[in-house]
Amino acid sequence: MTGNSGDAGTKKEPHPMLRLVDRQRTPEHVGIIMDGNGRWAKARGLVRIEGHKAGIDGVKAAVEAAQDLKLKYLTLYAFSVENWKRPASEVRALFQLLSRYIDQEHKRILDTGIRFRVIGRIADLPKGPRAKLEKLIEETRDAEGMTLTLALSYGGRTEIADACDTIVRRTLAGEREGPVTEAEFARHLYAPDLPDPDLLIRTSGEYRVSNFLLWQIAYSELVILDILWPDFREEHFIEAVLDFQRRERRYGGVSGAAKRKATPGAAR
Numbered sequence: 193m194t195g196n197s198g199d200a201g202t203k204k205e206p207h208p209m210l211r212l213v214d215r216q217r218t219p220e221h222v223g224i225i226m227d228g229n230g231r232w233a234k235a236r237g238l239v240r241i242e243g244h245k246a247g248i249d250g251v252k253a254a255v256e257a258a259q260d261l262k263l264k265y266l267t268l269y270a271f272s273v274e275n276w277k278r279p280a281s282e283v284r285a286l287f288q289l290l291s292r293y294i295d296q297e298h299k300r301i302l303d304t305g306i307r308f309r310v311i312g313r314i315a316d317l318p319k320g321p322r323a324k325l326e327k328l329i330e331e332t333r334d335a336e337g338m339t340l341t342l343a344l345s346y347g348g349r350t351e352i353a354d355a356c357d358t359i360v361r362r363t364l365a366g367e368r369e370g371p372v373t374e375a376e377f378a379r380h381l382y383a384p385d386l387p388d389p390d391l392l393i394r395t396s397g398e399y400r401v402s403n404f405l406l407w408q409i410a411y412s413e414l415v416i417l418d419i420l421w422p423d424f425r426e427e428h429f430i431e432a433v434l435d436f437q438r439r440e441r442r443y444g445g446v447s448g449a450a451k452r453k454a455t456p457g458a459a460r
């Protein structure tokens with residue numbers, strides 16, 4: 193890997209592949225399904241938790257690469273609603289790693305102006321990590337750099353069901369009436385101000401969306417990388433962006449015509 197994951201004060205060389213990126217056409221929002229920690233560990237005769245531990249290096253690399261690429265939004269799928277079915281020891285270890293990640297990266301997140309967010313059923317999370325997340329969200333509320341969103345206890349179907357629930361309650365309470373439009377629906381998602389992802393990256397070579405941002409990825413470009421998450425580095429991120437830049441986005445229109453900007457609620 194070129195570059196490093198040192199602290200914010202350490203100046204690192206820009207990755208040479210960054211020169212290949214068309215700065216006029218970088219995605220505004222990238223979502224990542226981080227997959228393959230378990231297989232990475234198994235291939236080395238290690239327990240699964242060691243794979244998650246090594247996955248932290250992938251997270252740091254992704255955040256730094258996104259900042260080098262000057263993305264506005266990066267959303268990482270860190271823990272799904274389905275992940276609660278994993279053994280309690282693995283769930284515990286994942287939240288310990290999350291806490292450790294926040295402790296280690298706290299200064300860098302503040303120094304580099306990251307606005308930190310969480311989407312998902314946050315009330316489900318263990319108290320300690322939840323308090324740390326809430327503190328970090330509050331501390332970075334007015335930051336003007338990249339928005340880093342972690343999806344935690346997140347499910348795309350759950351998010352859609354939660355939005356429906358709110359709309360039904362508001363209707364019954366007489367606070368709204370009439371047919372629900374796409375734009376109104378989108379305002380009830382967990383983070384309605386986030387634009388839809390332009391690019392969705394998944395590691396581990398699996399061709400699945402695994403209940404991630406189901407509403408928001410309607411027109412996202414998908415890039416599947418054949419590496420396991422702990423091996424993810426800046427070059428893989430740049431490779432995915434270069435692949436994205438070779439695509440023509442038509443949004444259901446015809447070549448050279450439809451140009452839909454991925455802004456909150458656009459074309460919804």
Ligand code: FPP
Nearest residue numbers: 226227228229230231244247270289290293
């Ligand atoms: C998928 O690999 C990965 C996860 C369910 C968790 C992702 C967590 C991390 C990268 C570490 C902690 C996160 C943060 C944000 C600090 P898997 O276990 O499903 O792998 P497998 O499919 O090979 O079994």
